[in-house]
Amino acid sequence: MKSGEVVQELYYELIKRKETDYIVAEGKGEGYQLNWPGKKQAELEVSSPTVSRLRPIKHESINWQETRNIYIEGDNKEVLKLLQGSYRNSIKMIYIDPPYNTGKQYVYNDRYDSDDWLSMMYVRLKLAYSLLSEDGVIFVSIDDREQANLFKLLEEQFGRDNFVAHIVWQKKYAPANDASLISATHEHILLFAKNSRAWSPGLLPRTAKQQAAYSNPDDDHRGVWRPSDLSVRSYHKYGDYPIVGPTGEVFYPPPGRVWGVNRERYKELLADGRITFGKHGKSRPMQKKFLTEVKQGITPDTWWSRDKVGDNKAARYELKELLPANVFDTPKPSSLITYMMKVANVGHNDIVLDFFSGSATTAHAVMALNATDQGRRSYILVQLPEPTKPLSRAAQAGYANICEIGKERIRRAASKIKEESGANIDYGYRLFRLESSGRRSAHTADDYLVEAMLQLGLPLTLSFECHEVADTTIYQAGGLIAYFTDSLCNAVIMRIVKKQPHTLVLRATALADQKKKAALETILSMLSPLTKLKLLD
Numbered sequence: 302m303k304s305g306e307v308v309q310e311l312y313y314e315l316i317k318r319k320e321t322d323y324i325v326a327e328g329k330g331e332g333y334q335l336n337w338p339g340k341k342q343a344e345l346e347v348s349s350p351t352v353s354r355l356r357p358i359k360h361e362s363i364n365w366q367e368t369r370n371i372y373i374e375g376d377n378k379e380v381l382k383l384l385q386g387s388y389r390n391s392i393k394m395i396y397i398d399p400p401y402n403t404g405k406q407y408v409y410n411d412r413y414d415s416d417d418w419l420s421m422m423y424v425r426l427k428l429a430y431s432l433l434s435e436d437g438v439i440f441v442s443i444d445d446r447e448q449a450n451l452f453k454l455l456e457e458q459f460g461r462d463n464f465v466a467h468i469v470w471q472k473k474y475a476p477a478n479d480a481s482l483i484s485a486t487h488e489h490i491l492l493f494a495k496n497s498r499a500w501s502p503g504l505l506p507r508t509a510k511q512q513a514a515y516s517n518p519d520d521d522h523r524g525v526w527r528p529s530d531l532s533v534r535s536y537h538k539y540g541d542y543p544i545v546g547p548t549g550e551v552f553y554p555p556p557g558r559v560w561g562v563n564r565e566r567y568k569e570l571l572a573d574g575r576i577t578f579g580k581h582g583k584s585r586p587m588q589k590k591f592l593t594e595v596k597q598g599i600t601p602d603t604w605w606s607r608d609k610v611g612d613n614k615a616a617r618y619e620l621k622e623l624l625p626a627n628v629f630d631t632p633k634p635s636s637l638i639t640y641m642m643k644v645a646n647v648g649h650n651d652i653v654l655d656f657f658s659g660s661a662t663t664a665h666a667v668m669a670l671n672a673t674d675q676g677r678r679s680y681i682l683v684q685l686p687e688p689t690k691p692l693s694r695a696a697q698a699g700y701a702n703i704c705e706i707g708k709e710r711i712r713r714a715a716s717k718i719k720e721e722s723g724a725n726i727d728y729g730y731r732l733f734r735l736e737s738s739g740r741r742s743a744h745t746a747d748d749y750l751v752e753a754m755l756q757l758g759l760p761l762t763l764s765f766e767c768h769e770v771a772d773t774t775i776y777q778a779g780g781l782i783a784y785f786t787d788s789l790c791n792a793v794i795m796r797i798v799k800k801q802p803h804t805l806v807l808r809a810t811a812l813a814d815q816k817k818k819a820a821l822e823t824i825l826s827m828l829s830p831l832t833k834l835k836l837l838d
Contacts, residue, residue, distance in 0.1 A: 334457065335419075335450070335453040335454065335457055337415075337416045337419050337420070338416050339416050339417070339419070339420045340419070340420065340423065342420065343419075343420040343423045343424050344423075346378070346420075346424045347423075347424050347427045347428060350382070351379045351382040351383060352737070353375070353376075353379040353383065353735050353736060353737050354383070354735075354736055354748070354751075354752060355373065355375075355380075355383055355733040355734070355735060355736070355751050355755070355761075356733065356734050356735075356736050356748055356751070357731065357732070357733055357747045357748070357750075357751050358732040358733065358734050359732075359747065361708075361732045362729070362730060362731050362732045363712070363715075363728065363729035363730055364727075364728070364729030365729070365731055366764050367727070367729065367764070368727050368729030368730055368731055368762065369677070369679035369727055369762045370664065370667075370679050370680050370681075370727060370729060370730040370731065370762075371679075371680070371681045371682065371730060371731050371733065371761055371762065372658075372661075372664070372682045372684075372704075372707070372708060372711070372730045372731070372732050372733070373681070373682065373683045373684075373732075373733045373734075373735065374684060374685075374686045374704045374732070374733070374734045374735060375683070375685065375686070375733075375734060375735020375736075376685055376735060377425060377656040377657065377683045377684075377685065378424055378425055378428070379735055379737075380656065380683045380735055381425060381428035381429060381432070381656060381683075382428060383735075383755055384432060384681075384755075385428070385431060385432070386755055386756065386757075386758040387754060387755055387758050387759055387760055387761060388432050388652070388654075388681070388760070389431050389432060389758075390431070390432070390433070390434050390435065391432065391434055391652060392432045392433050392434060392437055392652050392653070392654045392681075393433075393434055393436070393437050393438075393645065393646075393647050393648065393651035393652055393653065394437060394438055394439070394440070394641065394642060394645040394647050394651070394653045394654070395429055395432070395433060395437070395438075395439040395440070395653075395654045395655070395656075396439075396440045396441075396442075396638055396641055396653065396654075396655050396663055397429075397439075397440075397441050397442070397655060397656060397657045398441075398442040398631075398633060398655075398657055398659060399422060399425075399441070399442075399443070399657045400418070400657075401443065401444045401446060401447065415447075415450075418447065419450060419454065422451065422454055423454055425656065426454055426455065426458050427458060429654070429656065430458050430459065430495065432654065433495040434495070435495060435496050435499045436494075436495070436496065436499040436500045436501075436646075437494070437495045437500070437645075438465065438492060438493065438494045438495070438500055438645045439455075439459075439492070439493050439495075440468075440490055440491070440492050440641050440645070441455065441490065441491045442470075442488055442489070442490050442633070443488065443489050443490075443491065444485065444488055444489065445485060445489070448489040448491070451491060452467070452491055455491055455493050456493075459493040459494070459495065462497060463493050463494045463495065463496065463497045464492075464493055464497075465492040465493060465494050465497060465500075465502075466491075466492045466601075466603050467489065467490075467491060467492075467603060468489070468490040468491070468492060468603045468604075468605055469487050469488075469489065469490075469603060469604055469605065470487060470488050470489070470490055470605045470610065470637065471486060471487055471604075471605065471606045471607045471612060472485075472486065472487060472488050472607070472612050472613045473486045473607070473612055473613050473614065474486070474607060474612065474614070490605070490641075492644075500646070501646060502600070502601050502644055502645070502646060503598075503601075503643045503644055503645065503646035503647075504596055504597060504598025504599060504600065505598055505599045505600075505601055505643060505644070506598060506599070507598065507599055511599065514527045515527045515592045518580065519577075521574065521589070521591075523591045523593065523594075524591060524592060524593050525591070525592050526589040526590055526591045526592065527589075527590050527592075528577055528587035528588070528589065528590075529587060529588045529589070529590045530561075530587065530588075531560055531561055531562070531576075531585075531586050531587055531588050532554045532555055532558040532559065532560055532561060533558060533559060533560075533561040534557065534558055535559075536559055537559060539563040539564070540554065540559030540560040540561060540562065540563060541554065541559045541560075542560065542564055544560070544567065544586050546578045546582060546583065546586065547578055547582040548578075548582050548583055550583060552585055552586055555585075561588075570588060574589070575588060575589045576588060576589070577589055601644045605637070605640070609640070610634065610636055610637045610640045611634030611635075611636040611637050612634065613631075613632075613634075615634045615636070616632040616633050616634040616635075616637075616662070617632065619632070619634060619635060620632045620660060620710065622717075623710055623713040623714055623717065624698075624706070624709065624710060624713065626694055626695070626697070626698035627694055628660075628689075628693075628694050628695035628698050628700055628706050629659065629660040629695065629703075629706055631659070632659065632660045632662055633662045634662070635662050635665040635666040635669055635714075636666075637662075637666075638662055638663050638665075638666035639666045639669060639670050642666065642667070642670055642678070643670075647670075647678060648678075649674070649676040649677055649678060650676075650677050650678070651678055651679075652678070652679050652680070652681060653667055653678060653679070653680045653681070654680070654681045654683075655680065655681075655682050655683070656681075656682075656683035656684075657683075657684070658682035658683060658684040658707055659684065659703065659707065660703075660706055660707055660710050661682060661684075661706075661707035661708070661710045661711050661714075662710075663680055663682060664680050664682055664707075664710075664711045664714070664730070665710065665711070665714040667679070667680045668714060668715055668718050668726065668727075668728060669714075669718055671724065671726040671727070672718050672722040672724035672726055673722075673724075675724065675725070675726065676726070677726075677727065679727065679762070680730075682707065682730075684703055684704050684707055685703070685704075686702040686703065686704040686705075687702055687703050688701060688702050689701065689702060689703065689706075708732070711730060715728035715729075716728075731761065731762060733751070733761065746774065746776070746785045749783065749785045749806075749808065749837055750765060750776060750783060752837055753781075753783055753806045753835070753837060756835070756837070757781070757804065757806075757835065759778075759781070763778050764778060765777060765778045765783070766778070768796070770792055770793050770796045771790050771792040771793055773786045773793060775793065775796065775797065777800070777802075780801075780802050780803035780804065781802060781803065781804045781806065782797055782800060782802040782804070782805050782806070783805075783806040783807075784797065784805075784806070784807055784811075785807070785808050785837075786808075786811065787808065787810050787811050788811060789807075789811055789812075789817065789821065794821065794824060797829075798824060798825070798828045798829045801829050801831070801832070802829070802832050803831060803832065803833065804832070804833050804835055805825070805832050805833070805834050805835065806835045806836075806837060807834070807835070807836055807837070808836070808837055809836040809837060809838050812836065821834075822834065
């Protein structure tokens with residue numbers, strides 16, 4: 302039997318057994334790829350258009366006119382599709398904490414068939430990838446059960462060269478004695494960059510202990526320094542020589558090592574006062590590393606201890622302080638996501654996206670970080686309004702779905718941060734609700750504005766001024782003018798032409814008559830020739 306036939310037979314056997322693993326792909330791009338029953342359908346779902354729309358919910362929003370934050374209730378797959386035009390290549394950091402496939406029943410359903418879970422994640426990662434900026438990164442939390450498959454999905458989408466780190470987060474201090482086999486005290490966080498060559502990690506501030514390693518016992522004019530080993534393990538003959546100390550004592554490299562510099566370079570360092578033999582001149586030679594000449598911070602590592610970023614216990618206490626009923630079983634500490642933003646190098650004006658937002662920890666973290674440096678970072682949160690279980694603490698506390706928990710957490714966290722810090726930052730959010738084609742209600746002017754923003758690739762936080770003309774309203778944002786009445790009168794047309802907009806958005810029904818459409822196009826060509834006409838259905 303030929304090798305291709307063997308692979309094909311194995312593939313069909315895997316489908317029959319509903320098992321998932323790497324298999325060999327034949328042909329020009331021969332190599333390993335992850336396959337599972339349903340992947341082809343998932344690929345089709347990525348490119349299929351959405352028929353849903355976003356409805357603005359102004360009366361439940363906070364500071365609608367000025368906020369740059371967004372909270373969206375709805376299926377994240379459809380929402381990610383709708384955001385493509387407005388936020389493609391715009392998101393600096395994505396953090397998601399997806400369902401872990403544990404089979405346990407928390408506030409919401411955390412159980413998927415393995416194939417369904419892979420398909421669900423595949424579609425969303427594909428859509429999320431295009432939203433990241435060229436120097437953007439994605440962090441994904443996951444447990445032991447699915448981390449191997451998740452890594453393969455991310456590697457397939459982002460490419461092996463853009464894998465950054467497999468981070469281990471210490472989620473709890475002590476083991477659980479009721480664990481059936483071995484108690485898990487950690488979770489995984491996978492980090493990928495959209496383009497690892499365009500991204501650089503943020504340097505973290507030194508701890509007091511790390512800072513204390515630097516001193517200046519010899520009053521060197523270059524400031525504080527710390528001793529650094531002058532020897533290295535990799536052998537080269539130019540580093541194998543004796544060094545004579547100030548007391549005449551001769552030093553050789555430690556066993557199995559050589560000096561990291563040759564004789565000539567050593568003499569240069571010695572003459573420049575960059576070699577130390579200790580307080581009394583009798584210690585092994587070390588190189589002085591000055592704080593002013595090293596990185597102004599610490600390079601992040603892959604072990605994130607509870608002392609450094611918080612743990613599950615800290616997360617529960619943090620949420621309980623805001624929502625005393627303890628309504629969410631699996632929150633993450635806001636300090637964990639704040640740490641991610643620092644590692645991701647999220648700038649003062651960057652956007653952070655979380656499309657499995659749960660209890661809205663990401664919003665809490667963004668506000669908390671902004672409060673420390675007066676930043677203007679903003680968030681986009683997406684959460685399915687999954688009903689809470691009837692007997693859960695959340696349901697008993699009056700929260701009908703997860704979104705109600707998230708929004709209340711944002712409001713209370715904002716109030717707490719403002720009270721404690723006094724920071725003048727953005728505490729608001731614009732609320733949008735996904736509406737499927739089968740449940741569409743009548744369009745309002747605000748609905749049309751949102752559709753216009755999405756179709757024109759404008760941010761959903763764009764603010765419009767309202768101008769009353771001939772008992773109707775014209776909406777304006779910079780060079781964009783929108784008008785949603787079915788008919789156009791001369792007064793409205795002349796007011797629009799006078800403003801010389803670069804884009805004019807109208808309902809298609811306003812120009813259903815071809816004569817009216819031709820007349821308007823003629824007027825625009827004569828009096829506002831740079832104006833582009835956009836019609837909404």
